Amino acid sequence: MLNELYHSLNPVAFSAGPITIYWYGIAYIVGAILTGVVMYRTQRRWGFDISVDDIMTVVIGVVFGLLIGARLFYIVFYGDGYYFEHPLEILATNHGGMSFHGGLVGGILGGIIACRVCKLSAWTIADLAVIGVPLALCLGRCANFVNGELWGKPTDLPWGVVFESGGDVARHPSQLYEAFLEGILLFIVMQLLSRKKPLLPQGTFMGVFVAWYGIARILVEFVRVPDAQLGYILGGVITMGQLLSLPLVLIGVALIVYALRAKRPQRAYLA
Numbered sequence: 001m002l003n004e005l006y007h008s009l010n011p012v013a014f015s016a017g018p019i020t021i022y023w024y025g026i027a028y029i030v031g032a033i034l035t036g037v038v039m040y041r042t043q044r045r046w047g048f049d050i051s052v053d054d055i056m057t058v059v060i061g062v063v064f065g066l067l068i069g070a071r072l073f074y075i076v077f078y079g080d081g082y083y084f085e086h087p088l089e090i091l092a093t094n095h096g097g098m099s100f101h102g103g104l105v106g107g108i109l110g111g112i113i114a115c116r117v118c119k120l121s122a123w124t125i126a127d128l129a130v131i132g133v134p135l136a137l138c139l140g141r142c143a144n145f146v147n148g149e150l151w152g153k154p155t156d157l158p159w160g161v162v163f164e165s166g167g168d169v170a171r172h173p174s175q176l177y178e179a180f181l182e183g184i185l186l187f188i189v190m191q192l193l194s195r196k197k198p199l200l201p202q203g204t205f206m207g208v209f210v211a212w213y214g215i216a217r218i219l220v221e222f223v224r225v226p227d228a229q230l231g232y233i234l235g236g237v238i239t240m241g242q243l244l245s246l247p248l249v250l251i252g253v254a255l256i257v258y259a260l261r262a263k264r265p266q267r268a269y270l271a
Contacts, residue, residue: 045194050268073106074098104248124268142179150175186213211256
């Protein structure tokens, strides 16, 4: 059933003349909007009164930082020198090539800049953002599935999927594994934590998000085929995705410990 479903999916949502809209692009836009909605509703539930304009300013800043960071990290860590030999391809994002790890770094930097402009507390805004970000991650991974990219290793499990670019063999739909672990399940956990009374201190949600993503990515990489240009690294035992995710686990745990010890209360605006 999944095999038939995949083969009926088209990466192009619609096309009109020279304009082509891809599901991947729609996933980014809808994901950003959903993240903003969750941020707004959560901060109201926490008793804050952050304006819609300030929320959207932060979301836009994060999105721009995310796109730039995701592309740069892919070029440096996954490009294997290709983009330095073909610099014009750096802007060809329609050919694929985005890194979550770079998107995280870029998104944080973009968010910090936006927070300074709006005089918002960056720690609380980061906590609010990661409560909604799992929805965006889920949509992004589903878009990877629609594109037929980032598929997994061969499997004889009943939900294996035959991808056109992966040969005539059923493979783990690793994109959907990540959509569930990093998206749906993490969103549920974040929603439960955001409703705890009293509110968890600043940095707690960011720590949980970063650590959870790192662990989930490391686990899924065991059944996901690494990027062809890199393969396995460090003696052929781990992937670049796992190597970049391990620090996230450590950083996430450190953030949680620091947040619980510092016990800085959540606040919307800077004093």
